[in-house]
Amino acid sequence: MRGRHRRTSSGGTLLTALLLAAxxxxxxxxxxxxxxxxxxxxxxxxxxxxxxQDPVDAAIVVDASGSLSQQDVERExxxxxxxxxxxxxxxxxxxxxxxxxxDNDRQxxxxxxxxxxxxxxxxxxxxxxxxxxxxxxxxxxxxxxxxPSAIRQAVDRLxxxxxxxxxxxxxxTDGLLDVEDSPIYGDAKDRKANGERELKEALAEARAxxxxxxxxxxxxxxxxxxxKMAVGAYQGSCDNLPQAKxxxxxxKTAEAxxxxxxxxxxxxxxxxxxxxxKGTSPGDxxxxxxPLATLASVVVSKGDPKVTVTYIDPRGKKVExxxxxxxxxxxxxxxxxxxxxxxxxxxxxxxxxxxxxAPEGHRDKLASVGVQWRGALRSSITMKPTSPRPGESxxxxxxLQTRDHEAITNREDLDRLRVSASLTGDGFKPVPIPLAxxxxxxxxxxxxxxxxxxxxxxxxVGVLGAVGLSADxxxxxxxxxxxNDEVRAxxxxxxxTVHPGKGTRFILKAENQSSTERVLSVDIEDAAPGDxxxxxxxxxxxxxxxxxxxxxxxxxxxxDPRRLAxxxxxxxxxxxxxxxxADLVTLEVVPVPSWLERMWDAYWWVIVPGAILLACLIAYGxxxxxxxxxxxxxxxxxxxxxxxxxxxxxxxxxxxxxxxxVVPYRFEVVDEDSDDPRLEPRxxxxxxxxxxxxxxxxxxxxxxxxxSVRLGSSVTLPGSLVELRIEPGAGRGARDGGVLRRLVRLLxxxxxxxxxxxxxxxxxxxxxxxxxxxxxxxxxxxxxxGGPTPPPTGGSSxxxxx
Numbered sequence: 001m002r003g004r005h006r007r008t009s010s011g012g013t014l015l016t017a018l019l020l021a022a023x024x025x026x027x028x029x030x031x032x033x034x035x036x037x038x039x040x041x042x043x044x045x046x047x048x049x050x051x052x053q054d055p056v057d058a059a060i061v062v063d064a065s066g067s068l069s070q071q072d073v074e075r076e077x078x079x080x081x082x083x084x085x086x087x088x089x090x091x092x093x094x095x096x097x098x099x100x101x102x103d104n105d106r107q108x109x110x111x112x113x114x115x116x117x118x119x120x121x122x123x124x125x126x127x128x129x130x131x132x133x134x135x136x137x138x139x140x141x142x143x144x145x146x147x148p149s150a151i152r153q154a155v156d157r158l159x160x161x162x163x164x165x166x167x168x169x170x171x172x173t174d175g176l177l178d179v180e181d182s183p184i185y186g187d188a189k190d191r192k193a194n195g196e197r198e199l200k201e202a203l204a205e206a207r208a209x210x211x212x213x214x215x216x217x218x219x220x221x222x223x224x225x226x227x228k229m230a231v232g233a234y235q236g237s238c239d240n241l242p243q244a245k246x247x248x249x250x251x252k253t254a255e256a257x258x259x260x261x262x263x264x265x266x267x268x269x270x271x272x273x274x275x276x277x278k279g280t281s282p283g284d285x286x287x288x289x290x291p292l293a294t295l296a297s298v299v300v301s302k303g304d305p306k307v308t309v310t311y312i313d314p315r316g317k318k319v320e321x322x323x324x325x326x327x328x329x330x331x332x333x334x335x336x337x338x339x340x341x342x343x344x345x346x347x348x349x350x351x352x353x354x355x356x357x358a359p360e361g362h363r364d365k366l367a368s369v370g371v372q373w374r375g376a377l378r379s380s381i382t383m384k385p386t387s388p389r390p391g392e393s394x395x396x397x398x399x400l401q402t403r404d405h406e407a408i409t410n411r412e413d414l415d416r417l418r419v420s421a422s423l424t425g426d427g428f429k430p431v432p433i434p435l436a437x438x439x440x441x442x443x444x445x446x447x448x449x450x451x452x453x454x455x456x457x458x459x460x461v462g463v464l465g466a467v468g469l470s471a472d473x474x475x476x477x478x479x480x481x482x483x484n485d486e487v488r489a490x491x492x493x494x495x496x497t498v499h500p501g502k503g504t505r506f507i508l509k510a511e512n513q514s515s516t517e518r519v520l521s522v523d524i525e526d527a528a529p530g531d532x533x534x535x536x537x538x539x540x541x542x543x544x545x546x547x548x549x550x551x552x553x554x555x556x557x558x559x560d561p562r563r564l565a566x567x568x569x570x571x572x573x574x575x576x577x578x579x580x581x582a583d584l585v586t587l588e589v590v591p592v593p594s595w596l597e598r599m600w601d602a603y604w605w606v607i608v609p610g611a612i613l614l615a616c617l618i619a620y621g622x623x624x625x626x627x628x629x630x631x632x633x634x635x636x637x638x639x640x641x642x643x644x645x646x647x648x649x650x651x652x653x654x655x656x657x658x659x660x661x662v663v664p665y666r667f668e669v670v671d672e673d674s675d676d677p678r679l680e681p682r683x684x685x686x687x688x689x690x691x692x693x694x695x696x697x698x699x700x701x702x703x704x705x706x707x708s709v710r711l712g713s714s715v716t717l718p719g720s721l722v723e724l725r726i727e728p729g730a731g732r733g734a735r736d737g738g739v740l741r742r743l744v745r746l747l748x749x750x751x752x753x754x755x756x757x758x759x760x761x762x763x764x765x766x767x768x769x770x771x772x773x774x775x776x777x778x779x780x781x782x783x784x785x786g787g788p789t790p791p792p793t794g795g796s797s798x799x800x801x802x
Contacts (some may be wrong), residue, residue: 066143
């Protein structure tokens with residue numbers, strides 16, 4: 001189920017239609033409750049409001065005079081197409097006219113490029129096609145600028161339509177009135193004056209026919225002259241707010257005409273229009289559709305008909321035009337053309353993606369993507385004290401909600417709104433109430449002093465002033481308080497965060513000082529059915545009784561996560577439903593937490609220290625493995641061959657050990673049977689292996705088990721008189737390999753691993769020489785004659801082992 005809808009796709013259209021009809025009925029005529037003219041009263045009508053999908057009768061009148069370039073004409077076509085394909089109502093009627101001047105009797109100042117047609121699916125596509133016939137006039141076709149003739153023909157065509165439909169004329173031009181070559185305006189010397197007089201009369205005819213004129217100029221167009229046209233025609237509008245009044249607009253170049261005309265069209269149609277976003281293909285353009293929108297049109301001016309467009313909704317799903325989904329309907333117009341538009345009924349709010357793509361050679365054009373929409377609001381309004389006395393000050397609070405009863409909190413949406421209220425009642429004239437947004441986002445509040453002459457009934461109604469938005473809401477009815485009200489009540493509930501199916505507590509405090517039993521009802525107003533419920537709802541008050549009762553405000557089990565808003569209200573059912581108390585309430589509905597989240601909430605005090613302990617154990621384990629590896633790494637030792645010589649041995653080839661982290665260290669004895677055998681490292685296939693042991697090295701030779709060899713001692717190679725001696729080097733191993741090696745040695749010592757028993761020939765601090773091959777310690781190495789052999793290269797300085 002869609003997050004913000006409670007209906008199926010088939011039911012969505014019917015429900016939307018009923019909502020729109022209700023809004024339309026509430027906005028047909030003034031209700032006399034005091035809102036300013038042209039503004040929408042929540043629960044009252046606004047005289048200028050219309051149905052949310054009301055059609056319009058429009059004429060797009062395009063300058064085709066000789067002063068335009070071919071590029072200018074293309075920009076005018078683009079602008080006209082945007083209006084035709086982007087119009088929100090299929091019942092609207094449109095015509096497209098081109099104009100210049102008639103410089104002889106064989107010419108006509110106006111060309112009817114696209115005859116008037118209602119924008120059904122096929123007709124809309126045909127209108128989009130015929131706009132391509134707009135062209136620049138050549139010298140022999142009449143190249144002046146005959147505004148009076150263009151306006152009159154447009155007024156004639158608009159007058160042929162339904163008189164109940166608003167009539168709007170959009171005029172695109174790059175110049176001034178120019179009829180000096182047109183004989184229909186009299187002698188040459190009088191044509192300019194006659195043309196100006198005819199223009200005034202044409203504007204008067206437009207005013208009489210209730211035709212608005214929205215001039216759009218570019219290039220050399222005169223803004224002052226165009227503004228006179230806008231003011232001289234009909235000044236009625238879809239909404240009497242300033243943004244909806246006909247006005248002229250001039251832009252510097254034809255490149256800006258499309259965006260400017262789209263904005264003017266939005267003003268004339270009372271649509272919210274966001275600034276178009278530019279981009280090239282291939283690429284994505286992101287745009288936001290407000291949760292206030294009930295009808296939206298995404299207009300894409302592609303710059304090249306070869307550009308293809310894919311529309312992706314906020315959930316990442318591609319739109320399939322012509323198919324309904326999640327309560328929304330989609331209609332695409334202009335696919336495969338220079339301008340296309342996707343019209344969406346009941347659009348999903350959020351960030352939409354317009355994905356542009358094009359084949360090679362068609363990717364240099366700048367595309368423009370804009371969205372224009374119309375929306376509907378709900379409102380909830382309260383006054384405190386609920387029943388004020390004459391002369392007493394009261395606080396009015398009004399909260400705006402989406403049509404799905406969701407609180408409006410987005411700053412961009414709130415900034416669109418201009419909200420006020422009005423107090424009406426018996427014995428006084430309507431009192432306007434300025435409202436300002438308070439610290440609780442989406443709630444507007446203000447103070448009003450009840451007039452001293454007030455008596456009997458009171459009513460507070462909200463007033464919305466925003467183009468493109470209408471509001472539907474019941475007013476807040478109440479009455480003047482008596483000298484001493486017999487029954488009083490107050491309900492207390494705090495805004496809270498809850499899960500679907502859960503709730504928050506409310507407290508009812510009430511007293512009955514009357515002589516009769518009273519039944520009080522606590523209800524939720526201005527919330528969707530099933531979203532919010534109260535239990536218990538009814539409380540009985542005996543005469544003279546005061547109570548403090550507790551209840552639960554609960555969220556429906558099927559309610560989707562969102563911010564719900566409503567009004568909690570206490571009424572006295574035995575006194576004609578008199579409202580005793582009312583207040584706004586907001587609940588933030590969040591998803592039910594997963595079992596992991598629930599475990600965390602319940603046992604975090606155990607999980608945190610447990611996680612720290614586990615991390616320490618893991619770290620110790622890693623350290624222990626590393627320490628073990630370091631203890632076995634023979635890097636820094638030196639291997640040396642002792643070659644038979646005479647009656648003893650002489651020092652031969654040596655090999656400093658560097659494992660690169662690979663243990664055991666593999667090496668080979670090359671030319672073992674020669675007079676000069678050599679040691680070579682063989683990391684992958686050496687037959688000899690070396691690891692560091694507790695007392696020096698652990699050597700594995702071919703055909704033998706691993707043997708322990710003390711530092712400075714030697715071992716005979718298998719099948720040979722050559723011996724292999726392990727010596728401490730002057731490199732990394734001799735320096736203990738850093739802090740970790742020192743720490744390992746220290747811990748090993750504390751662990752009683754036998755290192756304290758080392759002597760100077762057993763890997764400890766050596767004396768004046770190294771032990772011989774037989775492992776006996778002496779003052780030096782025996783040579784062939786039995787004399788001492790000098791210590792090995794590197795000096796006689798002692799070196800500790802690991």
